[in-house]
Structure formats: structure tokens, C-alpha cells
Amino acid sequence: MTGTGSADATPSRLRYAFLGPAGTFTEAALRKVADPAEAEFVSAGSVLSAVAALRRGEVDRAVVPIENSVEGGVSATVDEIALGETLQILAEVHVPISFVLVGRPGVAIEDVRRVTTHPHAWAQVRGWAETALPGVDFTPAPSTAAGAGLVAQGDFDAAVCAPLVAEQTGLPVLAERIEDVPGAVTRFVLLSRPTALPAPTGADKTTLVVPLPEDRPGALGQILAEFTTRGVNLSRIESRPTGEGIGRYFFSLDLEGHLAEARVGDALAALYREYPDLRFLGSYAQAEPVPTRVPAEFTDAAYRSGRAWVESLRSR
Numbered sequence: 001m002t003g004t005g006s007a008d009a010t011p012s013r014l015r016y017a018f019l020g021p022a023g024t025f026t027e028a029a030l031r032k033v034a035d036p037a038e039a040e041f042v043s044a045g046s047v048l049s050a051v052a053a054l055r056r057g058e059v060d061r062a063v064v065p066i067e068n069s070v071e072g073g074v075s076a077t078v079d080e081i082a083l084g085e086t087l088q089i090l091a092e093v094h095v096p097i098s099f100v101l102v103g104r105p106g107v108a109i110e111d112v113r114r115v116t117t118h119p120h121a122w123a124q125v126r127g128w129a130e131t132a133l134p135g136v137d138f139t140p141a142p143s144t145a146a147g148a149g150l151v152a153q154g155d156f157d158a159a160v161c162a163p164l165v166a167e168q169t170g171l172p173v174l175a176e177r178i179e180d181v182p183g184a185v186t187r188f189v190l191l192s193r194p195t196a197l198p199a200p201t202g203a204d205k206t207t208l209v210v211p212l213p214e215d216r217p218g219a220l221g222q223i224l225a226e227f228t229t230r231g232v233n234l235s236r237i238e239s240r241p242t243g244e245g246i247g248r249y250f251f252s253l254d255l256e257g258h259l260a261e262a263r264v265g266d267a268l269a270a271l272y273r274e275y276p277d278l279r280f281l282g283s284y285a286q287a288e289p290v291p292t293r294v295p296a297e298f299t300d301a302a303y304r305s306g307r308a309w310v311e312s313l314r315s316r
């Protein structure tokens with residue numbers, strides 16, 4: 001990893017690991033949560049090494065892609081934070097994704113034989129490449145910006161990257177807006193080691209990992225019921241293999257609301273009783289805030305009055 005902060009960095013400056021080098025979509029996400037003048041940006045060669053640096057305490061934060069509006073969950077990230085030492089999501093950011101094809105100077109698009117980029121980028125331009133680069137040989141790169149670096153070095157004919165990287169490297173743009181689905185967005189999360197929760201904003205998300213026991217019929221229905229019966233809406237749910245064998249899964253899910261809210265706390269307490277291995281990955285503000293609509297019977301005030309009524313009966 002390489003630090004890009006100045007040499008006189010004071011220890012109080014937070015260190016942020018990200019999938020580098022400069023010009024990646026992850027760096028664009030990082031710039032939305034931290035000012036490079038006040039923080040130290042530490043470039044990592046992969047999502048896993050960024051997360052490992054955070055777990056080892058070499059950095060204070062890591063920014064990683066977690067979900068794409070076209071491809072769905074970024075499995076490497078979902079799995080890495082579901083297992084291993086617990087981390088916490090402090091914030092999420094959305095980055096609009098558009099790609100260009102940059103070429104080695106002097107190479108025309110018809111001459112491109114060997115192309116490189118990050119596999120997520122390739123997955124999002126595959127349709128375009130089939131017609132525009134027929135028969136091209138694709139090699140995965142650690143990141144889009146790293147791929148452009150390999151083109152600048154002369155290792156490949158072309159790379160798929162962000163328009164910003166074309167500007168930074170001066171590599172000629174052979175084609176632009178080459179994404180198969182215009183308007184795609186990638187969601188990134190800001191990770192830290194477990195720490196205090198950000199204050200509720202009224203438009204929050206909570207991320208959980210629920211390991212699924214092997215022989216409990218109807219477990220998914222039961223998990224969902226804990227949310228439904230408390231008016232808690234889910235915004236994402238995906239099942240992932242635990243790696244322990246066929247049929248072993250965990251659910252990674254996001255719900256609308258903050259742990260500080262009574263209905264969310266109550267749902268988590270109920271889940272914990274049934275699934276003590278449940279993992280809480282944080283409550284944080286939504287990237288595009290839509291205030292959570294809470295039905296009258298599930299507000300904090302409704303929970304307080306319900307509890308007060310029970311107490312009044314007990315102390316009669």
C-alpha cells in the first residue's frame with residue numbers, strides 16, 4: 001500500500017484505505033466522505049487488502065464497493081465483512097458509473113487485441129465489447145485505474161476506466177459512454193473497526209448478517225416476520241454461501257431504520273434470541289435520504305406507551 005498524504009501528516013489525520021491507485025471509482029467514493037487535505041488516503045491493491053489493513057489497525061477507515069445497480073452485490077465485500085473480525089459501516093455513498101476505453105498511443109480501436117480492466121467494469125461493458133471489440137482477449141486488472149496504468153506501460157492495447165483516468169494519464173480515448181446500462185450506480189460503504197453509532201437522521205439504514213441454521217425449516221420466513229410484525233422495511237437481502245459446504249448460507253440484509261429506534265431494537269433483540277450468531281454491521285445515514293415512514297403503531301412513542309401500560313399493570 002502507498003500513502004498519498006503529505007510527509008508532515010500529523011497522527012490525528014484519519015487514514016483511509018481504498019482500492020487504488022488514484023482515479024478508481026472507489027477513490028471517487030472516498031472523496032465524497034473525506035477531504036484529502038484533512039485525511040490520509042492509502043491506496044490498496046485490492047478490496048481484501050484494504051479491509052485487512054483496517055482489521056490490523058494500519059488504517060482507521062476503509063472504503064469498499066458493496067453493491068452495483070446492474071450486477072448486484074459485490075460478493076468479495078459482502079463475504080469479507082460478513083465473516084472474520086467484526087467491522088462497522090459508518091456511511092454509504094453512491095457513485096454514478098460511466099466508462100471510457102483508453103488506448104495505447106497510436107493504437108486505433110480496430111487494432112485492439114488485448115484489453116484489461118477490473119472485472120466489475122468488464123461485466124458492465126461486455127455487451128458493448130462483443131460488437132465493438134469482437135474476439136478481444138480480456139485480462140482482469142486489480143482496478144480500472146491500475147488497468148489504465150498497464151496500458152500506459154505498454155502491457156495492453158486498451159483499458160476500460162473512468163473518464164477522469166483518461167485525463168490523468170493523457171491516454172487517448174477510443175470510445176466513451178460504453179456502459180451497457182446507462183445510469184448505473186455503485187454503492188460504496190465506509191468501514192471502521194467497531195465504534196460509536198452515528199446519530200439517527202430519520203433516513204437511516206441498518207446492515208445485518210444472519211447465519212442460517214442448517215436444519216430449521218421456514219427460517220427465512222421467520223426472520224422476515226420479525227421485521228414485518230414491527231413495520232420494518234428491508235431494502236436489500238441476499239443469501240451467500242458460508243463456505244462450509246453445500247446448503248450452508250447466511251443472509252446479508254439492509255433494513256430501513258436505525259438501531260436507536262425502538263422497533264429496530266426490538267426486532268434485533270428478537271432475532272438475537274433465535275440467532276445468537278447474528279452480526280450487527282452498523283446503522284448509518286442513507287446516501288440518498290428518503291425519510292423512513294413509520295406507521296403510528298411502531299413509532300418510539302407507541303413502544304413507550306405500550307411498555308408504560310405493561311409496567312402499570314405489573315405495579316398494581
Ligand SMILES: O=C(O)C(=O)Cc1ccccc1
Pocket residue numbers: 019023024025026027065097118120121142143144145186
Ligand atoms: O476499479 C475501480 O475503479 C473500482 O473502484 C472498482 C469498481 C469497478 C467498476 C465499477 C465500480 C467499482
